Amino acid sequence: MADSDGEYNGDNASDDEFQVNGGSGPGTRSRNDKKGSRKAGKAAWEDIQRSWDQITEGVDGSLAATIEGLAEAEKRARLLRDTTPLQRGIIRHLVLVLDMSQAMAEKDMLPTRHTLTMAYARDFIREYFEQNPISQLAVIGMRDGIAVRISDMSGNPAEHHENLKEWTKKDPQGSPSLQNALEMCRGALFHTPTHGTREVLIIYGALMSSDPGNIHDTLTSLIKDRIRVSIIGLAAQVAICAEICSKTNGGSLSNYTVALHEQHFRDLLLAATTPPATRVEEQNTASLLMMGFPSRTLAAGDSIHYCACHSRPTREGYLCTRCGARVCRLPSECPACSLTLILSTHLARSYHHLFPLRNWVEVSWTEAKAKRSRACYSCMAPFPEIPAHITKPNKLDKAAGGGTTAGAVAARAIEGLSESGRYACAVCGNHFCIDCDLLAHEVLHNCPGCQSDTRGLTRDLNVAGLETSAEAAGDHTNGAMDIDT
Structure with missing residues (x-):
């Protein structure tokens, strides 16, 4: 008997192993098929790319630069978004629906789905009113087959936090009811003015819904009342959820997503703080609001x-x-x-939602050396040292130790990450670090370099001084000509 641990050699096998009764019937494989499949290449499972294969040590043998580069790549991925100016409704009326059924007791998201959802809901309420201070919000829960009102439509985040704290202590139980929750949302949004948006955001962790009637009748009413529904799933995709999001958002399924892990869940929830774009068929003539x-x-x-x-x-x-x-x-x-x-x-x-701050571009080592930027323009944090020798544009000479710079490893794998750790504003041209890039796009929504640029003010002062000098000299024509020049 051959050793089972030895390497298998298919060419030495007998014909009986590949053919039965002289043919290649069902469940059998001929010698030619065996050779052809072996020549085709590697199997699909042999091309698996492991995440730790991209981690390399620096010249000094440490992983500090790689870890720092991966952290910078994660921050940069949050900023790469479409900054095209669109017509948006800045006065929003949104109802947050939380699943409080027995399905939220699962521990696939630590500590439990219910605890994590309540914590993220508080963060969402705070961020929602930070980004939309003149908007309104209401909170509704689903449990025991009914919909419960947690807080009414209001623009006061303190009231929502206080009411949500009482429900955090209660354990999830029963089954959810999408129809009851959507009908209660219709009642909360029916009286809202037409100049604002009507939105519903549902966090759904179950795979079923206990509805008292036909949910398609409720879906027809939502479309008639122009209410948009967005759903974040925590378990798996559900057909009725995809249908609701598709028909209430003009056929788009981008408003229905399933969270993969805790951080992805948080990103999906906080992404809803941005007002939705106004669809073409909903654009009306401008009206004044007192x-x-x-x-x-x-x-x-x-x-x-x-x-x-x-x-x-x-x-x-x-x-x-x-x-x-x-x-x-x-x-x-x-x-x-x-x-x-x-x-x-x-x-x-x-x-700032109507005219978002444009994404800053990555700065190569060649551009960094030409501008000689050594510290962030905003926070004055020092940048990585510029290598002494650069062989090609945007590339480092490994002999100069460029491969150990912070972010250099992740820059080769993630698009949009700067190899030099510098990010430049396309308007003022100043260089910033990744932390200031994150702060400017998520909190300030303005470029510190553009806001502190005094070149326009200096030009206006020079023009005013020139006009004053021309008037004092009594020669207005020459003063105007100098201004045009």
């Missing part, structure tokens, strides 16, 4: 007033510019005259 911009007032002496929105005693607040009612915080809607009350900063923070 808003009030009240000032903050303090009660005189020791007097205490009651706010009209919560009927709570307060010493400070904002007076409605139309009726004079006192509200405790902004943005809000006046409970007396229904006037939208906001601050000018709220309107400015919502404006």
Whole structure:
């Protein structure tokens, strides 16, 4: 008997192993087929690419540069997005639906789906109002085959956090009901004004739905009321979820995704903070929206007033510019005259969705050497040292030790990652680090280099000084000619 651990040689096998009764019937394989398959190449399972194959050691034998490069690549991947200016609805009315059924007790996402969802929901509420300060939000839960109202439609994130904290302590139970949740969402969004968007975001962890009726009738009503539905699945794709998202979003399935892991779940949830683009068939003529911009007032002496929105005693607040009612915080809607009350900063923070900051481009070693940038323009953090010798553009000479620079390993594998650790604004041309790139695109939504550029101001001052000199000399014609020149 041949050794089972020895290498198998197919050429030495007998014909009986490949042919039965002189032929190659079903379940058999001829010698020629064996040789042909062996010559075809490697099997599919032999071409597996392992993630640790891309990790290489530096010249000093450490992995610090590689780890730093992979971390930078992860940050950069969050920034590579489409920055095309689109018409978006900056006044949003969104209902967040949370699955609180027994399926959320699974531990495939640690510690459990329910605990993780509640934690991410609080982060989503905070980020939602940071990016959309003049929008409204409501929270609904699904459990025991019914839909429960967690918080009403409001623009106050503190109320949502307080109401959500009470439901976090309750264990998930029962079955979810998509139809009941969507019908409750219709009731919350039916009275919202037409100038705002009507959206529903569902976090769904089950593979079934306990509905009291025909859910397709509810789907028809959602389409009629122009309500968009987006779903984030935690288990697997469900046919009815794909149909709901497709028919309420103009045939697009991009609003239905399944989270692969915890970080992917968080990214999908926070991506919903960006207002959706207005579809062509929904674009209407521009209409004016009346808003009030009240000032903050303090009660005189020791007097205490009651706010009209919560009927709570307060010493400070904002007076409605139309009726004079006192509200405790902004943005809000006046409970007396229904006037939208906001601050000018709220309107400015919502404006960046219409004209997003363009992505910064990667800087090669050749460009970095030409500009001689050694520190970030914004935070003054030092950049990696420029190699002494560069053989080709965008490439490093390994003899100079360029392969050990932070991010160089990941730059070869991930598109959009700078090999020099520098990122340049296409307008002002200044170089920034990856942390400032992340801060500018996700928090500031403005380029620090463009905001601090005084060349336009200097040109205006020079023009004004030239006009003043021309008037003093009594020769206006020469002054105008100098300006044109």
